[in-house]
Amino acid sequence: MTVAMIGEAQNLPASLLLVGGGKMGGAMLEGWLKVGLPGSAATVIDPHPGPDLQQLCAARGVALNPASDTIAPPEALVLAIKPQVLAEVGPQIAPLVDSRTTLISVLAGKTIANLDAAIPGCGGIVRSIPNLPAAIAQGATGACTSPGLAEERRAMADALLGAIGVVAWVEDEGLIDACTAVSGSGPAYVFLLAEELARAGIDAGLPEELAQKLARATVAGAGAMLAQSPLPSGTLRENVTSKGGTTAAALEVLMAENGFRPLLRDAVAAAKNRAGALSG
Template structure:
């Protein structure tokens, strides 16, 4: 995902350099963000993170960091209260806060960080760790166009970004793309089990199911055709795929209804976790 270096911030503090924070950091560096402008705050960084900071000249846990242009929050949501105590001094009048904390609303963040002005709340997903994430993002009213562009570039460095007209939609985004990779992993499990039930040895069924889902995903990624057209293109009338899809697409009782209740349950849980 190519981003414009001129729209990356000149100073950035990353709070929490774990899986997601670390993936974003790698994306920013790969896009040409000057390492000298980055500061990492993480009380227990991994050895890899320590080495990266040493090799690239990134400040790691300096004694008194100054308020940056962008403060990225990437700790576990339950650690926000703990971390917030020391954070207010990092929020200047021009600081844009970008939070990827699941379930924490812009209002929740303002409560913990009274100095906060501009806030972007984003929900990435696991494939961000390989630069192929899908992120939904919402901005508070006081985020300027320039700040939105900066946030867009930061988030784009780990995949696609969809800007939401309202923060209310984040719970639905969480339920679809945030939790979605796990649904797809489960699809692979189910496909493999079905293959075993159809007579294949277990390891062969698992290898085929995995390769089928990753191959179909890559095809979808590379193709400009809709998923519907791609499906129709491999479905000959009266053929084997048509016979399988007749079951999968049954109405009622097919995948559509199951997926609807899956996403609805995840959305309800996302709503419950806010606060």
């Protein structure tokens, strides 16, 4: 596995077609424009573009929903639609690509074989799974390529995915469902932690507003510290746990045999299984 940070502008494609401009697609487009992709190099297809997407495209000169016969095969096609509509959308997009096009998918559960069947004729495929913090360029993306993808095409994909955060490349496509379960769905687990920590604070006697403020700041601060520290997460946990102290008492509950560890393991397994089921 290799990990890369923000992509370099010189590897960005000369032309890009984004299919799907929802929250993830819009976040990616904004990231690409920030790292140097000219608006004139991008085209977006979305049947129901939201006001934010419309405003961004208008402000940066990005073509939004042009006539299909005016779209030349792009160097990069980024697919950011719902996985369930791939079979419907694929045939509509297939005529717009050729062997010069690299398909980059962010569809959960859809395999390289699924993508190749739905949109044949591309010169290579990158399967990836970013997560919600991509919206603030703090995303975590797991990615893999179709066999034999040219290095320059992978570098281009790395630049595009790196514009929204950290990219972790894996050689085994079978690991992508696990990436989906850990990082793709992971932000929801963290948001749930903040939600339940606040609820527990209320149960312990804190006013609701104070409990929410403390829980939110605690999760955000711990995350920032984790991102900046070179120490393993387990070491950071040990560093704030005094023997016989309050944190130790809480961790004794969380780390019990039926506590947080097996619960999270089961949650990740459920997400991974669901990602596998989406391949059809």
